[in-house]
Amino acid sequence: EADIYQTPRYLVIGTGKKITLECSQTMGHDKMYWYQQDPGMELHLIHYSYGVNSTEKGDLSSESTVSRIRTEHFPLTLESARPSHTSQYLCASSDSYEQYFGPGTRLTVT
Amino acid sequence: AQSVTQPDIHITVSEGASLELRCNYSYGATPYLFWYVQSPGQGLQLLLKYFSGDTLVQGIKGFEAEFKRSQSSFNLRKPSVHWSDAAEYFCAVGAAQAGTALIFGKGTTLSVSS
Numbered sequence: 547e548a549d550i551y552q553t554p555r556y557l558v559i560g561t562g563k564k565i566t567l568e569c570s571q572t573m574g575h576d577k578m579y580w581y582q583q584d585p586g587m588e589l590h591l592i593h594y595s596y597g598v599n600s601t602e603k604g605d606l607s608s609e610s611t612v613s614r615i616r617t618e619h620f621p622l623t624l625e626s627a628r629p630s631h632t633s634q635y636l637c638a639s640s641d642s643y644e645q646y647f648g649p650g651t652r653l654t655v656t
Numbered sequence: 657a658q659s660v661t662q663p664d665i666h667i668t669v670s671e672g673a674s675l676e677l678r679c680n681y682s683y684g685a686t687p688y689l690f691w692y693v694q695s696p697g698q699g700l701q702l703l704l705k706y707f708s709g710d711t712l713v714q715g716i717k718g719f720e721a722e723f724k725r726s727q728s729s730f731n732l733r734k735p736s737v738h739w740s741d742a743a744e745y746f747c748a749v750g751a752a753q754a755g756t757a758l759i760f761g762k763g764t765t766l767s768v769s770s
Contacts, residue, residue, distance in 0.1 A: 552699075579757060586665070589700075589746070589760040604757060636699055643688050643707065643750060645758060647699035 548573040552637050552648035559627055560656055567622045567651045569637035576641060578620040582606060583634040583650070595620055627655045658683050660747050662761035669737050670769050677732040677764050679747030689730040690748040690758065691721055700746060706730060717741070742768045 550571040559565055571578065576597045581589040591604030595614040609631070610624050620639075624631055634652045638645040661680045669675050681687060688707050692700040704715025711723040721732045730747060744765050748758040 550699075555697075586762060588660070588762050589758075591757045594757055638700075644690060644702055644705055646702070647692075649697075649699045652697075 550637060550639055550646055550648040552635075552651050554651060555649060556652050556654075558654045558656060561626075561628055563627050565624050565627055565653070567635055567637075567653070569620045569622070569648060570618050571620075571637075571639045571646075571648075572618060573639060573641070573646065574617070575639035575646075576617065577639060578614070579638040579640070579645065580604075580610075580612060580620070580622050581636040581638065582608070583636055589636065593622065627653075629655045631655050658749070658759050660749050660759055660761035662745075662747055662764050664764045665762070666765045666767065668767040668769055671739050672736050675732075675734045675737045675741070675766070677745050677747075677766070679730045679732065679761060680728050681730065681747070681749045682728065683749050683751075683759075685751055688750045689721075689723060690750070691715065691719070691730075691732050692746045692748060693717075694744045694746065694763075696743075703732070703745075737766075737768055739768045739770065742766055 553568045578595045580593040583589050590606035592606050592608040593612040595601045632655050634650050636650045637648040659682045690705045691703040694700045703719050706713045706723045744763045746763045747761045750758045
């Protein structure tokens with residue numbers, strides 16, 4: 547079944563650690579997105595990609611980086627995690643107008 | 657500036673009662689409009705979308721929404737709420753260009769009382 551996957555679902559990690567949040571989709575979509583979601587706030591776009599080797603920063607400033615080497619894979623990396631990175635991270639993909647979301651990764655940095 | 661406003665942070669509705677969640681948008685171009693639902697610990701699921709044509713659109717789970725250009729609104733409705741509808745609901749707007757990022761409202765949390 548075509549779907550979008552995120553791992554891990556939950557992560558608690560100490561300050562200064564390097565982490566990678568994984569996102570994969572089996573829908574064959576060219577466009578992929580990373581959003582940050584905090585309680586009571588809008589989803590904010592932090593990165594997007596329109597295809598392999600294409601990545602752009604979104605509206606919300608983020609210290610994370612992304613890569614798109616394969617169509618189905620769009621990982622997000624934090625080189626040095628800080629408590630301010632504590633949030634939920636949602637990955638989405640699209641082949642037209644509507645976006646399809648993964649289940650999210652809830653990150654806590656202690 | 658492009659924005660989406662959901663005026664109600666939290667709404668409680670009795671099971672079986674009707675529901676209306678409000679959404680107002682500010683967007684320079686012709687907007688494409690969406691409603692998503694998020695259950696606790698889950699990602700967002702698309703409920704319905706409006707691109708053009710009939711201003712009353714039907715979605716999944718018995719939801720519908722009406723686009724009113726004059727009021728810049730896209731309110732979500734359901735005639736009879738079920739306990740399983742308790743969740744957070746997000747309105748979003750996008751440009752009439754495939755692949756552009758969506759702008760989301762802050763969401764409305766729906767509680768259903770028995």
